Each structure stands twice: as C-alpha cells, then as structure tokens.
Amino acid sequence: AAPEYRSEQGKIQSLSQQMEKLRQHYRKVEKQDIPASQTAFEKQWQQWGASGLAALRVQLLKREEELRRKEQEDTERSRAERRAEQLRKNDNAVMDSGVLKAVVTGYGEAPMPGNGEMTCYLLLHNRNGEYTLWGNELEKYRTRIFERVDLMRDRSGYICDRSEIGQHPPLQRVYSSATFEQLLTQVCQTWPQYTRNLRQPKTWPESFCLGEDRQPAMPSLAARKVDFTQGRLPPTLMPVM
Numbered sequence: 001a002a003p004e005y006r007s008e009q010g011k012i013q014s015l016s017q018q019m020e021k022l023r024q025h026y027r028k029v030e031k032q033d034i035p036a037s038q039t040a041f042e043k044q045w046q047q048w049g050a051s052g053l054a055a056l057r058v059q060l061l062k063r064e065e066e067l068r069r070k071e072q073e074d075t076e077r078s079r080a081e082r083r084a085e086q087l088r089k090n091d092n093a094v095m096d097s098g099v100l101k102a103v104v105t106g107y108g109e110a111p112m113p114g115n116g117e118m119t120c121y122l123l124l125h126n127r128n129g130e131y132t133l134w135g136n137e138l139e140k141y142r143t144r145i146f147e148r149v150d151l152m153r154d155r156s157g158y159i160c161d162r163s164e165i166g167q168h169p170p171l172q173r174v175y176s177s178a179t180f181e182q183l184l185t186q187v188c189q190t191w192p193q194y195t196r197n198l199r200q201p202k203t204w205p206e207s208f209c210l211g212e213d214r215q216p217a218m219p220s221l222a223a224r225k226v227d228f229t230q231g232r233l234p235p236t237l238m239p240v241m
C-alpha cells in the first residue's frame with residue numbers, strides 16, 4: 001500500500017480503539033443506570049463520530065480526486081506521445097502501389113517529416129495498420145473523421161477520391177461453386193500438412209460473390225460472372241480461402 005494509505009489505516013485503527021473504549025464506558029454506564037452519564041456519553045459519541053468520519057471522508061475524496069487527475073494526465077501524455085510518433089511517419093509511398101482503403105482517425109497541420117514545412121496530414125487506419133499521409137490536398141477530408149475513404153493518386157500526383165467508388169456491380173465477381181471446389185482441391189494438394197483435417201461442406205451454394213475487397217458480398221444483378229473451372233485459378237481467390 002502507498003504511504004498515505006498506511007497513514008489512513010493507522011488513523012482508522014486509532015479511531016477503532018477509541019470507539020472500543022467508549023463502548024466499554026457505555027457498558028459501565030448502562031450497568032450503573034445513570035441517565036445523566038449515559039446522555040453525556042451519547043452526545044460525546046455522536047459529536048466525535050460525526051467529526052471523525054467527516055474528516056476521513058474529506059481526505060479520501062481528496063485522494064481519489066488526485067488519482068483521477070493523475071490518470072487523466074497520463075492518458076493525455078500517452079495520447080500526445082502516440083500522436084507525435086505518428087507524425088514522424090510519412091506513408092505517402094503506399095499510394096504509389098494502388099488504392100488505399102482506410103478510416104480517417106485524425107487530421108491536422110504539422111511540420112512534414114523531411115522538409116519541415118507546415119503541411120496538412122491525415123491519419124488513417126485499416127486492417128493492415130496505421131498510415132500518415134501528407135499533403136495540403138488532404139484538407140478536404142478533415143470533416144470525415146471515423147469515416148472510410150478510398151484514396152488514390154491522380155495523374156498530377158495529388159491524392160484524390162477513387163473515381164469508380166460507388167460502381168459496385170463492375171467491381172463484384174460471382175464465382176461458381178465448381179470454382180471454389182477446384183480451389184479447395186488445389187489448396188489441399190499444395191499444403192497437405194495444414195489441410196489434413198479440413199472438412200468440405202456437405203452442400204455447396206450455387207455461387208459465391210466477392211466484392212472489390214475480396215470479401216463475401218451480396219451479388220447484384222450487374223455483377224460480373226466469372227468461372228474458372230479450367231486451367232490455372234486466379235491468385236485473387238487465395239486470400240479468401
């Protein structure tokens with residue numbers, strides 16, 4: 001226990017001893033049946049108990065407030081250190097490899113790593129980790145905190161919204177169950193040590209639909225129907241398995 005708590009424990013023990021002495025005195029008074037002494041004792045008991053407990057309560061509330069304030073300061077300091085660490089990164093290079101899908105978790109203006117110029121930054125998060133993008137063109141995304149964005153570079157090198165976002169039918173693909181059965185067979189042949197106890201479903205659905213992020217999706221009427229029952233399977237199916 002902390003020193004201040006041990007001090008409080010000592011006070012409580014001292015108060016308990018005084019209470020026990022008062023109880024013993026009360027028993028003597030009760031046996032002697034002296035109304036005046038009993039009344040004086042009860043009055044003394046009430047005054048002492050009220051003042052002692054009130055003072056102890058004030059001390060405990062003060063200590064609790066100090067601990068709460070310290071915890072809040074630690075949280076704010078940790079948050080500031082985390083933000084400073086994020087602002088030391090520059091992940092603009094990930095935009096050169098394609099579209100970045102992520103949720104906006106922060107926005108602001110700070111010295112850009114490398115040149116030190118005051119530049120807008122955007123903090124993003126997805127399943128692969130956290131990213132810090134830099135560029136004054138990111139200012140238009142400052143109102144999209146905790147919203148998903150799909151970003152890419154245009155021909156001039158600036159970051160912009162992906163133009164085909166919202167055109168889900170062309171980006172969806174429907175695969176037949178035969179395609180998935182063939183894929184499962186290929187996986188079992190390639191990694192037998194991991195698929196030894198793999199059980200296939202008793203009944204297969206007629207088809208499977210995958211969205212642009214290669215996750216299961218509800219098929220739309222205009223989704224592309226693709227069938228790979230002959231030859232080599234597309235590598236885009238492997239992460240699904």
